[in-house]
Amino acid sequence: xxxxxxxxAGTLVVVLAMALLLAPLVSSNSEGDxxxxxxxxxxxxxxxxxxxxPTLVNPCTWFHITCNQDNRVTRV
Numbered sequence: 001x002x003x004x005x006x007x008x009a010g011t012l013v014v015v016l017a018m019a020l021l022l023a024p025l026v027s028s029n030s031e032g033d034x035x036x037x038x039x040x041x042x043x044x045x046x047x048x049x050x051x052x053x054p055t056l057v058n059p060c061t062w063f064h065i066t067c068n069q070d071n072r073v074t075r076v
Contacts, residue, residue, distance in 0.1 A: 032059040
């Protein structure tokens with residue numbers, strides 16, 4: 001019975017460690033979310049805003065977006 005408890009505790013530690021390590025990778029970016037919502041509300045027939053990908057960590061790599069050195073959007 002003690003072996004089962006040790007395995008369960010070890011598994012829990014591994015799962016929690018993985019969750020803590022992966023959390024920053026899947027956390028949302030409020031600026032990116034807001035800009036993507038704006039994009040969805042605009043008409044973009046020429047697909048100029050195609051680089052606005054909500055799965056990226058931040059929108060600083062999107063075309064027509066300028067960010068400061070802290071990766072905060074400063075201009076659209």
